Amino acid sequence: MKNYLIIGASSGIGKALAEELASQGNNVIGTFNSTQSSDTENIKFHELNVMEEQELDFIPEVLDGLVYCPGSINLKPFKRISTEAFQEDFNLQVLGAIKIIKQALPSLQKSEAASIVLFSTVAVQSGFNFHTQVAVSKGAIEGLTKSLAAEFAPKIRVNAVAPSLTDTPLAARLLSTDEKREANAQRHPLKRIGTAEDIAQTASFLLSDKASWITGQILHVDGGKSSVVG
Numbered sequence: 001m002k003n004y005l006i007i008g009a010s011s012g013i014g015k016a017l018a019e020e021l022a023s024q025g026n027n028v029i030g031t032f033n034s035t036q037s038s039d040t041e042n043i044k045f046h047e048l049n050v051m052e053e054q055e056l057d058f059i060p061e062v063l064d065g066l067v068y069c070p071g072s073i074n075l076k077p078f079k080r081i082s083t084e085a086f087q088e089d090f091n092l093q094v095l096g097a098i099k100i101i102k103q104a105l106p107s108l109q110k111s112e113a114a115s116i117v118l119f120s121t122v123a124v125q126s127g128f129n130f131h132t133q134v135a136v137s138k139g140a141i142e143g144l145t146k147s148l149a150a151e152f153a154p155k156i157r158v159n160a161v162a163p164s165l166t167d168t169p170l171a172a173r174l175l176s177t178d179e180k181r182e183a184n185a186q187r188h189p190l191k192r193i194g195t196a197e198d199i200a201q202t203a204s205f206l207l208s209d210k211a212s213w214i215t216g217q218i219l220h221v222d223g224g225k226s227s228v229v230g
Helices: 012-023 083-108 132-152 169-175 178-186 196-207
Strands: 003-007 027-032 043-047 065-068 114-119 156-163 218-221
Touching (some): 003 083, 012 043, 012 196, 065 196, 083 132, 114 196
Parallel strands (some): 003 065, 065 114
């Protein structure tokens, strides 16, 4: 049994990952903010607002894996995005992750084989209209991933998953009609929208010993969108 901390485990990818890890018999500590969750078998929940300073006294002495899931999808023309909006996204997605990693690091260092998983987006490596606000913060996450992978090696592995549009509550307004769902599916070579489980299974692999020789990588789980013309 391993100890995993998932920040943002109450919905979407975080929820799917927490359930996946718990089903394997692991001890999962999950946090929630706006979507409250109750403890279930092998999953203990704690309320946390990553935008505020908070002592994470629920982190176990030994932590084998950390996953930071909070994010946003704000798609607007560049001229309509305020500098404050860029800052809010950066605070949530980058500084939030940094604060959590700093507090979790002593426990991660006590593990025999620790792993950190962060989340980027296909929009960092592939330029899309109206994705500036998303890509700026996630681009920073990719830089953070590679820098920490170098600094924390060989004790702690650090990787990121870069999905395309995924069927989660965060993306609900982009998939709110059958027409929108079909149009977005057709933009991917595999002709479907990704599921939370698709991404969670990749994150679970990166946390596991099966990925013991993988660090500093950005895994594109995006239905082929970043590399295949279809």
